[in-house]
Every structure is written in C-alpha cells, then in structure tokens.
Amino acid sequence: MITDQLVQAFSWMLIHSLWQGLLLSVITGVVLMLTKRSSSAIRYNLILLQLLLFITGCVFTFAWEWQQNQLQTVDFLHLQADNIKQYTQTVISYFSANAPMVLLLWFVLFIARAVKMMGGLAYIRRARYKNIYSPEDYWKNKIVLLCEQLQIKKAVTLFESGYVKMPLVIGHFKPVILIPVGLLAGLPSSQVEAVLLHELAHIRRNDYCVNLLQNITEAIFFFNPGLLWISSLLRDEREHCCDDIALAQTKNKREFIEALISFKEHSNNYAVAFPGKKNHLLQRVSRIIHNKNNTLNPIEKVFFMTGILILAVMVTAAGVMEVKTIVKEEEHVVSEQQQPVQKPVIVKHKKIKPVKVVREVKPVQPTDAEEAERDREEAIRDKKQELSDNEQEVRDRELLLRDKEHAREQSIRDKEQAQRDREQAVKDREQAVKDRMQADRDRMQADRDRAQADKDRAQARRDMEQAKRDRLQADREREQAMRDKQPQ
DSSP, rough: OOHHHHHHHHHHHHHHHHHHHHHHHHHHHHHHHHTTTTTTTHHHHHHHHHOOOOHHHHHHHHHHHHHTTTSSSSOSSTTTTTHHHHHHHHHHHHHHTTTHHHHHHHHHHHHHHHHHHHHHHHHHHHHSSSSSOOOOHHHHHHHHHHHHHTTSSSSOEEEESOOOOOOOESSSSSSSEEEEEEEHHOOOHHHHHHHHHHHHHHTTTHHHHHHHHHHHHHHHHTTOOOHHHHHHHHHHHHHHHHHHHHHHHHHOHHHHHHHHHHHHTTTTTTOOOOOOOEEEEEEEEHHHTTTTOOOOOHHHHHHHHHHHHHHHHHHHHHHHEEEEHHHHHHHHHHHHHOOOOOOOOOOOOOEEEEEOOOOOOOOOOOOOOOOOOHHHHHHHHHHHHHHHHHHHHHHHHHHHHHHHHHHHHHHHHHHHHHHHHHHHHHHHHHHHHHHHHHHHHHHHHHHHHHHHHHHHHHHHHHHHHHHHHHHHHHHHHHHHHOOOHHHH
C-alpha cells in the first residue's frame, strides 16, 4: 500500500511539475523584460529564486499527493461541467492506473541522464589528479594576490593541466583552478590575469554548489522545458556576474574583451571558460560594450507567448466551470425554496348543509406498453454505454501499446547515444594522449631552446673576450710600430 502511494505521489508530482515550470518560466520572462537595465547580480538572484521556487513547489506537491492518497480519483482544477469533468476524470483515471508505467519510463531516461552526469563527475575527478604541473612562482604569488583582492578566504590552488582544454574550477571547500598547458606562457600576462579573475569570481560566488544543484534538478526534470529554460538562463547570468566582477577589478573593458577573444582563439574554438549558446561569446562582448542585458530572442518570445496562452486557457476554463457550478447550485436552492407548500384542508361544518366527502385522486398508472417502451429505451442506453466503455478500453489498450513502443524506441536511441558517447570518450582519450605527447615535446623543445640560448650567451661572451684581446693586440702592435718609426 505504501509503495503504491509512493508511486502515485511521485508520478503526479512529475505531471504537476509541467504546469508549475510553465508558470515560473512565464514569470521569469516578465522578470527579464523588466530588468533590462538592472545589474547581472539582481537578474541572477531573481532567476535563482524561480529555480528554488520550482524545487520547493515540487516538494510540496509530492507531500500533498502523498497525503491525498492518490489511489482514489481526485478532481483536477475543480472542473465540474459534465463533458469536461468526464474527460478530465478519464485522463486522471488513466494516469492513476498507469502511474507505474509513467514512473518506469521516467526512471529509464533518468538513469541515462544520471550516467551522463556521473561521467562528468568522473572526468572532473580524473582532471584533478592527472597530468597536472605546478606553474611558475610568479603565477602562484599572483593567485594569492588576486584572492586577497577579491576577499576570498579559501586556499585556492593553481595548476597547469595537460588533460583539460578549458579553465576548470574543481571543489568547493578546497577549490583548484586548472589551466591548460601553454596558456600561461602563450597569452599576455594581463589577459591571463583577466581569465583568472573570472574563475576566481566563480569561487567567490560559490557557483560550484549551485551548478551541482542545477545538474541534479535537470537530471530529475529532464522532460520539463520550462525548468530547462530557466536553468540555461541561470548559467548565462552566472557568467555575466563573473564578467562584471572581473571588469570591476581590471577596470579596462578593452583589455578584458581582448582577453576573451584571445583566449577563444588560443583554445581552438573550444567552449573553454565561456560555455553557453553558439553565439554566447558575441552576446557577452556586446553586453560589455553596450552595458545592456540580453532580452528574449524570437524563439524565447514565441515560447513566452505560448506559455501565457496555455495558462490563460487553463485559468479561464477553471473559472468558467467554477462559475457554472455555483450557478447550478444556486438554481437548485432557489427551486427548492419556490416549491408550493401544501396547506391543510379545513372543513367547515355548517348546520344546514351536509359535509361533503373529498375523495383522494389517485395518480394515473402508466400502461404496460409505456412501461415496455421505457424498458427498451433503458436497454438501448445500457448497450450504448457498454459500447462506449468497450471503445474506451480499446483506446486505452492502443495508447498503452503506443507508450510501450515509444519506450522501446527511446531505449534504442539511448543505447545508440551511449555508444556514440563511448566512441567520443575514446576519441577524447586519444586526443588527450596526443596533447600530452605534444606538451612533452614542447617542454623538451623549450629545454633545448634554453640550452641553446645558454650556449649562445657563452659563445657571445667568448667572442667579446676574443674581440677585447684582439683590440689589445692591435694596440700593442700600433705602439710597436710607432717605436720602430722613431729615429735611433
């Protein structure tokens, strides 16, 4: 019994999360339009509030469904009109009866998302300890100064990594910044400092924890477009907040923009520390130049208007049906109040006239033909209802078969995606090996270049000493020649 209640409550929590995510996404769209000139921190906090409200709403929905005992059918949105109520009750009964199938389908897809998320965590763990090198003392001291500048009290460690292709912040209590090998020496120090400020801003804002919460929420509600859109907006605004913190320290927009562009070129078009949409770097540069936050793009506007329309239809239908219900109840009460009240018959006795006897009028009994006709009509209605029930059962079976077929197709697609992911992982490992070999070759070449430079400097010193000796010898020869020319 408890297991059935748990399955019912969790299934209905997933279903209710669709309209909850739609409602919060509409509110988020309004927030974006009203905060075009506000700071990125305000926009980030407001969008984060929407995400937390969504999670809280889902938790309360689960608790409420658990208490309501979903084994019984409940009204949805309190729709009481006969045809709409019948359709609604049919839908609710179907989902209540097939809650285990809904939960099973969700669980299969959730496992796929969870495996992908665990793969990301495993990649981060490998990157923390694999092919890392200590940078020069200059950058170690620089990271300490930047932490003091940003008032970061945690001990932040900086490493160069031959395993990662992008700057990466790992950990919350003991954060580590991984920089691809060659970046510190390949870019001007001012641009590298801007990149480090951006990463330290993530540490200062505790973005590691919020990002982990987002990944878990997205894995659970992977089917919810409203939640996924809010989460993507939260990531964009997080990067904007870090940009603003880095700009406040460098106080040079041009230098920071050049750092973004140079780092993008140096990373060979990887997403690096600037994740997001395809044109996310261009949007960030445009925002920094014009001091104007991004608003809804055309696709997001269509989604926003569609959400408003759906919510308006739902609220209007619920309101109209509730009004009809109240009107029917009032009409029923009025009809009961207007029924005539039978008054007692008072028979007056007169002395002269005799008392008249009032005979009771019996109602006319229906004939056998009328009774048979009513029976035939009732039998016809029963047959129609039975046919309707059979048709509904056939439709339910067809829908169940379609769901099973869809689940099989989705399972096949998941397996194919897993195979592609494994192939991509193999390619990434091969590329990592090549990158490590290239890094080793670069270090060896650097060592050879330093050794050759030392030889060149030693040869230059020898050449200068030889030139000095040659000048001294020439001076002695000139003096000897002058002595030879003097008369004896």
